[in-house]
Structure formats: C-alpha cells, structure tokens
Amino acid sequence: MSDLKIKDIVIVGGGTAGWMVAAGLSRLVNDKDINIRLIESEAIGTVGVGEATIPHINYYNRLLGLDENDFVKKTNATFKLGIEFVNWGKLGESYIHPFGDYGIPMEGLRFHHFWHRFKQTDPQSSVDDYCLQVLAAKEGKFQRPDMSYKNSPLKSITYAFQFDASLYAKFMREFSEARGVTRTEGKITDVQQDPETGHVKSVTLENGDIYAGDLFIDCSGFRGLLIEQTLKTGYEDWSAMLPCDRAVARASQSTGAPSPYTRATAKSAGWQWRIPLQSRVGNGHVYCSEYMSDDEALESLNADIDGPPISDPNFLRFKTGIRKKPWNKNVISLGLAAGFLEPLESTSIHLIQTAVARLMASFPDKNFAQSNIDYYNERTLLEYEQVRDFLILHYYATEREDTPFWQYCKNMEIPDTLKARIALYKDNARLYRHDNEIFGETSWFAVMHGQGILPKTYHPLANSLPENELKARMAQLKQVTEACLDQMPTHQSFIDEFCKANLQN
Ligand SMILES: Cc1cc2nc3c(=O)[nH]c(=O)nc-3n(C[C@H](O)[C@H](O)[C@H](O)COP(=O)(O)OP(=O)(O)OC[C@H]3O[C@@H](n4cnc5c(N)ncnc54)[C@H](O)[C@@H]3O)c2cc1C
Incomplete structure (x- = not known):
C-alpha cells in the first residue's frame, strides 16, 4: 500500500488558484511524508484580477483558521453584501442581488410567494424592504451577524469580501509557506510524460532544474500548461451563450467611502464592474469583441470610472467554457486552467475553493482509479453548468434591444435546464435549489424579479393566510427590518473600528 501513496504534489502556478490550493492542502493534508511544491x-x-467574492469564502477562511480582521487588513479588503445590477433588465433600472434572504419562510413556503400575493393589494410594495442586506447596501452600512439575537435579521447577515487580488495571493502564500509548502521560482519550459501511461512525470525549468511529482495540480492560468498544452484535454466552448470574450481592467482612486457591494453595469456590448477596496477601486469592462473593439472598450471604461485612474489598462482575452476533463490522468486543473466563467457573479474564486474540497474528497493514490477521476469530473462539470445557467439568465432575461449585442442575447438559444427554471417561475413562482448548487432560491428570485420576469401566479397555499394576518405580518417584517437597519454602523466606521488596512505599505 505504501508504494501507492502520493508523496510529491507539484502545483504549477502561483496565482490565486495556486496559492489557494497550496494553503488548503497544507492545512488539510496532515502527513509529513507528503511534500507540496x-x-x-x-x-x-x-x-491580476479577481477581487470580488461570494459568502462561501467564509467557509474556506474558517477551514484555514484565519483571523478575519487580520485577513481584511492585509488584503485591503472591504465587505460585500451583494451585487448591484444596473441597466440589465431595462436601461435606467437597477436591483441588488443580496447575499441574504428576503423576509422569512411562512407556513412552510418561501417568502416571495406571500409577497407576490401581498403586492396585488399593495402595488407600491417593494420586496427590497424585506431584505436587510439590500437596505444596508443602499445605505452603505455593514456589521457582522449578531448572534445575541434570537429571531432577527441581524443574526443572519451573510457577507463576502472585495479584496486586492495580489495581496490575497501573497496572504495565501505566507500561510502556505508557514505550513511547509516549498516555493520554487522559475519558468517551466518542458514537461516530461511517462511513455506508457502519458502521466506527467516531471517539469523542467528554464535553468535546467527538474521537478518530479506523483500528482500535478495545474494552476497555470488560461494557458493550461499541463492540462491542455501537454495532455491536449480539449475544451467545451460555451461562448455562444455567454458571448463576452474580452475584458479591460483598470484601478482608480477612491472618491468616497467604499460601498459594501460590487456594481455590475450593463453597457452596449457587455458590462462594467466596480469593486471598492480600502485602498482603491477596481474597475473593468467585460465585452464581446464581435460587437466592440478594444479601443472602444477602453474609452467606454474610462468614461465611466468615477475617480482618476491609477493603473495602466490591463487587456485580457478569454473563452467561456470548461476543460472536457478538469482532471486528466495525474493532472488536476484548477482556476483559469480548468475553465472560465465570467466574473458577473464573482464565482471563480469560489470554484477554486470547491475544487480543493472535491480534490480532498477524491484524493487519489498512485493507481489513479478512473472511477474517482470520473466522479470528480462529473461533479465539477455539473457545478460549472449550474453557474453558467445563472450567468446566462442575466443576459437572456432582458427587455433591452437597443444594440445588436442585446438583440443577440435576448434571442439566443439557452440550455434546456435554464428554460425549465424560467418556465417554472413564470408559471407559478416556483424556484428550487438543485444538487446543493451555489445559488439558492433567493439568488434566482433576485435576478428573475430584478430583471422583470413576472410569474402568472404564486404558490396556491400562500392563499391560506387570512388577508388581515398577511397584512399584519408584512407590516411587522418591514418594521423589524427597518429597525435593524437603524442599528447598523456605516461600512466605513465598521472597518475603521475593526479592520482598517495600513495603507502606508
Ligand atoms: C476579467 C476577469 C475578472 C475576474 N474577476 C473575478 C472576480 O471578481 N471574482 C472572482 O472570483 N474571480 C474573478 N476572476 C477570475 C480570477 O481572476 C481567477 O479565477 C483567479 O485569479 C485565479 O487565476 P489563476 O491562479 O488560475 O491564474 P493566474 O493568475 O493567471 O496564475 C497563473 C500562474 O501560473 C504561472 N505560470 C504560467 N505558466 C508558467 C510556466 N511556464 N512556468 C511557471 N509558472 C507558470 C504564472 O506565473 C502564475 O503564477 C476574473 C477573471 C477575469 C479574467
């Protein structure tokens, strides 16, 4: 058995993916015989991009045992309660996709069924009034959950972070090196494979040094040095449904207190992000090269940055999709080497995190059982498809037809899985979370509702509450949410009190 044990793990690449997996493995693999390089x-x-996250990152931080205030300070981070989507459903409209729930479930049903019923008698009612995260985001407020409350929205505040990508990788690197990961600086120029199995045996650096391994983790970015350039795994291209294929990123000076949310503003052939950190604002324009040139994209980005730019534009090209086998032979690809889904819902870092969890669950021996690999690949593909569908929804559920890009998106062919979800919601407001997918009912509701999809009716059992009772409950929920909002400190004052970065460094 001991001959079969994986002893040398080689991680190729030191971006967010490389250092996240290094940190995860150094924390989870409690075996002194296993070397991680x-x-x-x-x-x-x-x-150099990848700065907005979703709340699941808190699980990773907890798994690593990080001190959150230290983490926030060292990555110049801010807190994030959701994403504001501007101009997606219609020009001039916006909504927030919050990380927390609207209202509370009642009579065993999700809140939105009751709200749809209530809106028939109170057409001015806004569902935002029942979500503390939405209200706090709009008012620039933030606090962590307060567990001293029993039944209060303050107890269940869910949040993520917006951080500096290079400082995050540095933070993860320090964590990993302190736990025994060996870092080697150098460019890999050659890869050696076993002539019989095709497994990667070793990599050679420019200076001639050779590093052998049993298990290789390809975190080399878009190039996919091992998974694609060496193993020719192949790529499933999803760009017909997510047609943006370029981005230009540029940082700017902050012009005020950082907002506790990321903004995604739809533009004529894509969208622009705004990610406020303690130190600066990250901006980027994601666009489709078929409808917009690089020069036009930069011009449009510059026009919509609200502070003076402080970095040169960083142009990036990508193709949305996934490796046909994210794990092939003894190579597991992670991060951009595994696939790419645009950052509209800040999911890439999360996909790295879940891949690390899956890798631990499927950790192989030198036999590399095919059933193990197949299971890993099947689950990875499913996870990417679920995120893909959610992203497509933002483009497809639009009334915009003002540019050829939006005309294309509104009329494009979408996956049957997404068609079915939209049909279910349109028919009777039903939403389901499948296979423990990342985005639950609240997220699907936020985007469908925010982008103008109206259900014909709601769950029939939402009629079981007497009208007066429904009114009273809705009034009470609204009032409790407002009272909670009043108690919350501003985002800036929360940061100042607990986790202000040292911006002199
Ligand atoms: C425009 C854009 C915006 C994004 N925004 C977000 C976001 O808001 N939130 C989010 O979660 N994700 C976002 N992402 C995704 C996120 O940036 C990536 O998932 C994350 O940075 C991981 O990148 P990586 O480590 O896989 O690749 P990279 O950062 O490209 O790292 C690759 C590493 O491989 C090394 N390498 C490559 N070739 C060799 C070689 N021959 N020899 C030695 N080393 C080599 C490089 O030196 C580098 O260290 C965004 C991506 C893009 C393109």
Whole structure:
C-alpha cells in the first residue's frame, strides 16, 4: 500500500488558484511524508484580477483558521453584501442581488410567494424592504451577524469580501509557506510524460532544474500548461451563450467611502464592474469583441470610472467554457486552467475553493482509479453548468434591444435546464435549489424579479393566510427590518473600528 501513496504534489502556478490550493492542502493534508511544491514564474506573472467574492469564502477562511480582521487588513479588503445590477433588465433600472434572504419562510413556503400575493393589494410594495442586506447596501452600512439575537435579521447577515487580488495571493502564500509548502521560482519550459501511461512525470525549468511529482495540480492560468498544452484535454466552448470574450481592467482612486457591494453595469456590448477596496477601486469592462473593439472598450471604461485612474489598462482575452476533463490522468486543473466563467457573479474564486474540497474528497493514490477521476469530473462539470445557467439568465432575461449585442442575447438559444427554471417561475413562482448548487432560491428570485420576469401566479397555499394576518405580518417584517437597519454602523466606521488596512505599505 505504501508504494501507492502520493508523496510529491507539484502545483504549477502561483496565482490565486495556486496559492489557494497550496494553503488548503497544507492545512488539510496532515502527513509529513507528503511534500507540496509550488512553481511559479514572476516573469510570466498572474492574471491580476479577481477581487470580488461570494459568502462561501467564509467557509474556506474558517477551514484555514484565519483571523478575519487580520485577513481584511492585509488584503485591503472591504465587505460585500451583494451585487448591484444596473441597466440589465431595462436601461435606467437597477436591483441588488443580496447575499441574504428576503423576509422569512411562512407556513412552510418561501417568502416571495406571500409577497407576490401581498403586492396585488399593495402595488407600491417593494420586496427590497424585506431584505436587510439590500437596505444596508443602499445605505452603505455593514456589521457582522449578531448572534445575541434570537429571531432577527441581524443574526443572519451573510457577507463576502472585495479584496486586492495580489495581496490575497501573497496572504495565501505566507500561510502556505508557514505550513511547509516549498516555493520554487522559475519558468517551466518542458514537461516530461511517462511513455506508457502519458502521466506527467516531471517539469523542467528554464535553468535546467527538474521537478518530479506523483500528482500535478495545474494552476497555470488560461494557458493550461499541463492540462491542455501537454495532455491536449480539449475544451467545451460555451461562448455562444455567454458571448463576452474580452475584458479591460483598470484601478482608480477612491472618491468616497467604499460601498459594501460590487456594481455590475450593463453597457452596449457587455458590462462594467466596480469593486471598492480600502485602498482603491477596481474597475473593468467585460465585452464581446464581435460587437466592440478594444479601443472602444477602453474609452467606454474610462468614461465611466468615477475617480482618476491609477493603473495602466490591463487587456485580457478569454473563452467561456470548461476543460472536457478538469482532471486528466495525474493532472488536476484548477482556476483559469480548468475553465472560465465570467466574473458577473464573482464565482471563480469560489470554484477554486470547491475544487480543493472535491480534490480532498477524491484524493487519489498512485493507481489513479478512473472511477474517482470520473466522479470528480462529473461533479465539477455539473457545478460549472449550474453557474453558467445563472450567468446566462442575466443576459437572456432582458427587455433591452437597443444594440445588436442585446438583440443577440435576448434571442439566443439557452440550455434546456435554464428554460425549465424560467418556465417554472413564470408559471407559478416556483424556484428550487438543485444538487446543493451555489445559488439558492433567493439568488434566482433576485435576478428573475430584478430583471422583470413576472410569474402568472404564486404558490396556491400562500392563499391560506387570512388577508388581515398577511397584512399584519408584512407590516411587522418591514418594521423589524427597518429597525435593524437603524442599528447598523456605516461600512466605513465598521472597518475603521475593526479592520482598517495600513495603507502606508
Ligand atoms: C476579467 C476577469 C475578472 C475576474 N474577476 C473575478 C472576480 O471578481 N471574482 C472572482 O472570483 N474571480 C474573478 N476572476 C477570475 C480570477 O481572476 C481567477 O479565477 C483567479 O485569479 C485565479 O487565476 P489563476 O491562479 O488560475 O491564474 P493566474 O493568475 O493567471 O496564475 C497563473 C500562474 O501560473 C504561472 N505560470 C504560467 N505558466 C508558467 C510556466 N511556464 N512556468 C511557471 N509558472 C507558470 C504564472 O506565473 C502564475 O503564477 C476574473 C477573471 C477575469 C479574467
């Protein structure tokens, strides 16, 4: 048995993916016989973006045992309660996709069924009034959940972070090196494979050094040095349904207190992000090269940045999709090497995190059982497809037809899985969370409702509450949410009190 044990793990790449997996493995693999080496090339560098996250990152931080205030300070981070989507359903309209729930379930049903019923008698009612995260985001307020309450929205505040990508990788690197991960600087110029099995045996650096391994984790970014350039795994292209294929990113000076949310503003052939950190604002324009040139994209980005730019524009090209086998032979690809889904819902870092969890669950021996690999690939593909569908919804559920790009999106062919979800919601407001997918009913509701999909009716059992009772409950929920909002400190004052970054460094 001991001959079959994986002893040398080689991680290729030191971007967010490489250092996240290094940190995760160094924390979880409690076996002194297993060596973890990470090879990265400063000359090649990292993609340099990837600054907004979703709340699941808190599980990773807890798993690593991080001190959150220290983490926030060292990555110049801010807190994030959701994403504001501007101009997606219609020009001039906006909504927030919050990380927390609207209202509370009643009579065993999700709140939105009752709200749809209530709106028939109170057409001015806004569902936002029942979600503390939405209200706090709009007012620039933030606090962590307060567990001293029994039944209060303050107890269940769910949040993520917006951080500096390079500082995050540095933070993860320090964590990993302190737990025994060996870092090797150098550019890999050659890869050796076993002539019989095709498994990767070793990699050679520019200076001639050779590093052998049993298990290789390809975190080399879009190039997919091992998974694609060496193993020719193949790529499933989803760009017909998510047609943006370029981005240009640029940081700007902050012009005020950081908002506790990310903004995604739809533009004529894509969308622009705004991610406020303690130190600066990250901006980027994601666009479709078929409808917009690089020069036009930069011009449009510059026009909509609200502070003076403080970095040169960083142009990036990508193709949305996934490797046909994210795990092939003894190579597991993670991060951009595994696939790409645009950052509209800030999901890429999360997908790295879940891949690390799956890798631990499927941790192989040198036999590399095919059933193990197949299971890993099947679950990874499913997870990517679920996120893909959610992203497509934002483009497809639109009334915009003002540019050829939006005409395309509104009329494009979408996956049957997404068609079925939209039909269910339209028919009777039903939403389901499948297979423990990342986005639950609240998220699907937020985007469908925010982008103008109206259900014909709601769950029939929402009629079981007498009208007066429904009115009273809705009034009470609204009042409790407002009272909670009043108690919350501003985002800036919360940061100042607990986790202000040292911006002199
Ligand atoms: C426009 C855009 C915006 C994004 N925004 C978000 C966001 O808001 N939220 C989010 O979660 N994700 C976002 N992402 C995704 C996120 O940036 C990535 O998932 C994350 O940075 C991981 O990148 P990576 O580590 O896989 O690749 P990279 O950062 O490209 O790192 C690759 C590493 O491989 C090394 N390498 C490559 N070739 C060699 C070689 N031959 N020899 C040695 N080393 C080598 C490089 O030096 C580098 O260290 C965004 C992506 C893009 C393109």
